[in-house]
Amino acid sequence: MQSPAVMPHREEIAHAVRRLLYQKLDRPMPRTVKAPHPLLVNISARHCHLTPKAVETLFGAGRQLTPKKWLYQDGQYAAEECITLIGPRSRVISNLRILGPCRDFNQVELAFTDSISLGFEIPVRNSGDIKGTPGCMLMGPAGFLELPEGVIRAAPHAHLHPDDAAFYGVKSGAYLRLRVGGPCSMTFDRVLARVSKDFKLEVHIDTDEANACGLAPGVQCELLA
Amino acid sequence: MQSPAVMPHREEIAHAVRRLLYQKLDRPMPRTVKAPHPLLVNISARHCHLTPKAVETLFGAGRQLTPKKWLYQDGQYAAEECITLIGPRSRVISNLRILGPCRDFNQVELAFTDSISLGFEIPVRNSGDIKGTPGCMLMGPAGFLELPEGVIRAAPHAHLHPDDAAFYGVKSGAYLRLRVGGPCSMTFDRVLARVSKDFKLEVHIDTDEANACGLAPGVQCELLA
Numbered sequence: 001m002q003s004p005a006v007m008p009h010r011e012e013i014a015h016a017v018r019r020l021l022y023q024k025l026d027r028p029m030p031r032t033v034k035a036p037h038p039l040l041v042n043i044s045a046r047h048c049h050l051t052p053k054a055v056e057t058l059f060g061a062g063r064q065l066t067p068k069k070w071l072y073q074d075g076q077y078a079a080e081e082c083i084t085l086i087g088p089r090s091r092v093i094s095n096l097r098i099l100g101p102c103r104d105f106n107q108v109e110l111a112f113t114d115s116i117s118l119g120f121e122i123p124v125r126n127s128g129d130i131k132g133t134p135g136c137m138l139m140g141p142a143g144f145l146e147l148p149e150g151v152i153r154a155a156p157h158a159h160l161h162p163d164d165a166a167f168y169g170v171k172s173g174a175y176l177r178l179r180v181g182g183p184c185s186m187t188f189d190r191v192l193a194r195v196s197k198d199f200k201l202e203v204h205i206d207t208d209e210a211n212a213c214g215l216a217p218g219v220q221c222e223l224l225a
Numbered sequence: 226m227q228s229p230a231v232m233p234h235r236e237e238i239a240h241a242v243r244r245l246l247y248q249k250l251d252r253p254m255p256r257t258v259k260a261p262h263p264l265l266v267n268i269s270a271r272h273c274h275l276t277p278k279a280v281e282t283l284f285g286a287g288r289q290l291t292p293k294k295w296l297y298q299d300g301q302y303a304a305e306e307c308i309t310l311i312g313p314r315s316r317v318i319s320n321l322r323i324l325g326p327c328r329d330f331n332q333v334e335l336a337f338t339d340s341i342s343l344g345f346e347i348p349v350r351n352s353g354d355i356k357g358t359p360g361c362m363l364m365g366p367a368g369f370l371e372l373p374e375g376v377i378r379a380a381p382h383a384h385l386h387p388d389d390a391a392f393y394g395v396k397s398g399a400y401l402r403l404r405v406g407g408p409c410s411m412t413f414d415r416v417l418a419r420v421s422k423d424f425k426l427e428v429h430i431d432t433d434e435a436n437a438c439g440l441a442p443g444v445q446c447e448l449l450a
Contacts, residue, residue: 112436113338124408124439155408183349183380185414189404211337212437214349 009072011038032222036163037201040072041178041221043210044154046110048083048096048138049103058083058140065100072202073159075101086137087118096138108136108151111208115153125152126192156209157192158223159199169225171195178203180213181220188213191223234297236263257447261388262426265297266403266446268435269379271335273308273321273363274328283308283365290325297427298384300326311362312343321363331372333361334379336433350377351417381434382417383448384424394450396420403428405438406445413438416448 008016015038022029032039056063059081067077079098085108086092093114107130115122123133135147158176160168170176172195178188191203203223205215213219233241240263247254257264281288284306292302304323310333311317318339332355340347348358360372383401385393395401397420403413416428428448430440438444 112439113432116436179414183415187412187414189410189412190408207338208433208436211341211433214337 009038009040011040014038034167035201036167037161039201039203039221039223041180041203041205041215042072043207043215044109044204045207046093046096046108046114047078047099048085048106048108050098050106051104052102054106054138054145055081055098055102057143057145058138060142063142065098065102067100071099072200074198074200077101081140084139085118086139087120088134088136089119091118093118105130106145106147106150108138108147109154109206110151111206112153113208115151120151122151122153124155126155126157127152154204154206155190155192156188156203156205157194158201158203160193160195160201161199162195162197164201165193165195168193168223177224178205179222179224180215181222182214182216184212184214186213187224234263234265236265239263259392260426261392262386264426264428264446264448266405266428266430266440267297268440269334269429269431271318271321271333271339271432272303272324273310273331273333275323275331276329277327279331279363279370280306280323280327282368282370283363285367288367290323290327292325296324297425299423299425302326306365309364310343311364312345313359313361314344316343318343330355331370331375333363333372333376334431335376336431337378338433340376340378345376347376347378349380351380351382352377379429379431380415380417381413381428381430382419383426383428385418385420385426386424387420387422389426390418390420393418393448402449403430404447404449405440406447407439407441409437409439411438412449 018033022033055065065079065081068080069078071077077100079100081098082095084092084094085096120134130150133149134151135149136151138145170193172193174193176191176193178191180186243258247258290304290306293305294303296302302325304325306323307320309317309319310321345359355375355377358374359376360374361376363370395418397418399418401416401418403416405411
């Protein structure tokens with residue numbers, strides 16, 4: 001499933017306008033303006049990725065995910081469908097959003113705050129690296145699905161187009177630093193770089209990280225090699 | 226009220242032993258060992274400070290706080306007494322711990338996660354700087370107390386003895402950086418230095434910050450000018 005043809009993101013427009021203005025005024029461009037693409041730092045709230053089979057188990061035979069909101073990465077969406085997560089101590093998180101399209105593995109991404117409220121410990125992992133992680137029970141309108149593993153806290157990471165990777169001087173699998181300004185200014189030292197020609201420059205941090213650094217509109221962010 | 230005579234904190238003992246070992250072995254001391262005191266980074270969970278009058282309003286005439294657990298800073302303690310915080314949308318936080326001894330102002334310190342769950346916005350402030358901040362309703366076993374202001378997220382800060390301030394080259398009111406290692410390695414860029422001869426070296430971060438950086442026993446921390 002592909003996202004529909006849409007307007008460029010407002011940050012992409014702003015970035016293009018800024019570059020044009022510096023060119024017109026013949027002024028030296030700051031590094032952030034010189035970058036091939038604007039830097040978006042988005043908050044990844046708790047969510048899960050499911051296989052097509054898991055979706056059918058939870059929502060009924062033949063059911064597929066319905067896009068509710070398209071995300072910044074092409075083709076990625078928050079689905080209409082939510083599930084309930086039941087933790088090891090029978091505490092639950094309701095309305096856990098499913099992100100589509102379906103993957104070939106099941107994975108739940110929580111913040112530490114979530115795992116503490118559920119009463120279990122989860123490791124920090126890169127997406128897809130779920131071997132030996134805790135499992136959980138998922139409940140949907142059509143049934144239950146027990147995950148033997150797959151509950152993680154996703155490490156902060158950056159999606160980069162090869163042009164971005166060249167600009168920031170980083171290879172896929174290496175780490176970048178993300179500096180967030182404002183009153184709670186902090187620098188994330190280990191932001192995993194994931195490079196693909198299908199990616200647009202975007203950093204994902206979780207809700208704990210966003211709350212810690214007070215990420216909000218207008219807070220300056222900078223990506224450093 | 227003073228904390229009772231107690232054993233030195235295990236980190237103080239470990240620090241003294243480390244220094245002795247380096248001296249005995251005649252090896253150059255790493256910076257962390259050379260420091261006059263060990264660096265403790267502690268998590269400050271949501272709590273409040275109250276005036277003696279507020280304690281009486283909430284717990285009854287003549288009532289005083291009862292120390293439950295002594296904190297690292299001399300004379301500071303978590304009290305037996307807890308209160309209920311009622312936010313602007315009638316959502317509550319139960320068992321909000323009071324830290325003693327009493328202050329000459331009322332102040333509630335929450336993490337952003339707490340304020341989001343209560344449904345209101347709070348600013349990041351240094352302790353005591355509460356002018357123009359949101360208020361809330363407090364409920365105790367003997368009565369209610371409406372705070373017109375005083376709900377903040379406390380900025381990360383470091384308590385330093387003058388010896389520590391000299392070692393790290395910082396003055397009271399200036400900022401230090403705190404580098405936290407491990408898999409979620411990050412650097413807090415604005416850690417307010419508070420210097421007093423009554424202080425022992427200790428950094429306080431809140432639960433959002435601790436969850437973001439994965440602070441746990443064994444995670445290396447370093448204070449930088």
